[in-house]
Amino acid sequence: MSSLAIEVVGLEKTFGGSTPALRGVSFSVPAGTICGLLGHNGAGKTTTINILSTLIRPSSGSALVAGYDIVRQPGRVRASIGMAGQASALDPLLTGRENLVLFGRLRGLRRQQAKARADELIKQFDLTEAADRQIITYSGGMRRRVDLASALVVLPKVLFLDEPTVGLDPRSRRDVWALVGSLALQGITVLLTTQYLEEADVLSDSIVVIDHGQVIASGTSEDLKRRVGGSYCQVTPTNPADLPQVAAVLVGLDGLDIDADAGSVSVFAPDGVATLGEVFRRVDALGVELTDISLRRPSLDEAFLHLTETRVVAPS
Structure with a gap:
C-alpha cells in the first residue's frame, strides 16, 4: 500500500x-x-x-x-x-x-x-x-x-x-x-x-x-x-476611522493593503527596520494615535497574492 x-x-x-x-x-x-x-x-x-x-x-x-x-x-x-x-x-x-x-x-x-x-x-x-x-x-x-x-x-x-x-x-x-x-x-x-x-x-x-x-x-x-522573501510593516491606528489617512501617507510603498476587518494598514518591508523607520516617520507626521506599528512575517494571503500576481503566463 x-x-x-x-x-x-x-x-x-x-x-x-x-x-x-x-x-x-x-x-x-x-x-x-x-x-x-x-x-x-x-x-x-x-x-x-x-x-x-x-x-x-x-x-x-x-x-x-x-x-x-x-x-x-x-x-x-x-x-x-x-x-x-x-x-x-x-x-x-x-x-x-x-x-x-x-x-x-x-x-x-x-x-x-x-x-x-x-x-x-x-x-x-x-x-x-x-x-x-x-x-x-x-x-x-x-x-x-x-x-x-x-x-x-x-x-x-x-x-x-x-x-x-x-x-x-x-x-x-x-x-x-x-x-x-x-x-x-x-x-x-x-x-x-x-x-x-x-x-x-x-x-x-x-x-x-x-x-x-x-x-x-x-x-x-x-x-x-518564506517564498515571499521579506517581511511586512503593519500599522494599526487606535481609531479605525484614521485608516484612510494612514493609507494615504503610505502611497508609493510596495504592497500597500488596507485590512478593514483587522483595522490595519500593511506595506511590504524589503529593507526591514529601514522600511519600518520610513513608515513611522510618515505616520508620525499625521499625529494620529496608534495601537501598534510593527514588522511581521507575510500571511498566507500575501504569499498567495505574491505567487499569483508575479507569475507570467505562457501562451497556449
Whole structure:
C-alpha cells in the first residue's frame, strides 16, 4: 500500500476547443493528511476535483486515488471516496435523519445499518435537536454539517471538499473547521479547495497553488510564506476611522493593503527596520494615535497574492 493517498501526474483537460482548463497538473498527497488546493476562480481547482472523483475524464495524464487508477478503475475509486461539493446534494423536503439514511442505502448499507449509521453521525455532528426537522428549515451551517456527514456514511479513504464553508458565517465556518480537522485524526485524507486563505492556513498539512490550470507552487503554509522573501510593516491606528489617512501617507510603498476587518494598514518591508523607520516617520507626521506599528512575517494571503500576481503566463 502506497503512503500516498493521491498521486497526480500531468493531468490535462480541455473542454471542446477552448483554452485548456488544466495544463499538466502534478502533485501528491500523503495518506491521512489535509491538502489545500488554492487558486483564483477559474484556476482549475473544481476541474481537478471533478477529475479525481471520476465525475469527468481527463484529456491526458494519470492519477491514482486510494491506490486506484481514476480512468481504468473508476468504480474502485468511487467506493473509496466521499465528496461534498459546492452545491448541497441534500433533499430539502426530507429530514436530516432521512437524508443520512438515504445516503446510506445508496452506498449499499442495509436499512438497519443505514439507520444505525445515521444515528452515529447525528451524534458526532451535533445534530440531535434538528435531526427530525426538514432540511429546508436548517441554517447554512447546519446544512453543511449534514452535507459532510452524508459524505461519511461509509467512511472514505479520501474525502474531497469543494469550498466547504462558502457563504457561512464565521462561527459556522469554525465549526466546520473543527469537523474537518477531526477527519485526519481518523486516518481520512482530505483534499480541500477554498477561497478562504485563513482556512487553508489553519487546516492544511500541505498546500498546492494552481493558476491558469498549472501548479505554480506547493509545500507547507510556512514554505509558501518564506517564498515571499521579506517581511511586512503593519500599522494599526487606535481609531479605525484614521485608516484612510494612514493609507494615504503610505502611497508609493510596495504592497500597500488596507485590512478593514483587522483595522490595519500593511506595506511590504524589503529593507526591514529601514522600511519600518520610513513608515513611522510618515505616520508620525499625521499625529494620529496608534495601537501598534510593527514588522511581521507575510500571511498566507500575501504569499498567495505574491505567487499569483508575479507569475507570467505562457501562451497556449
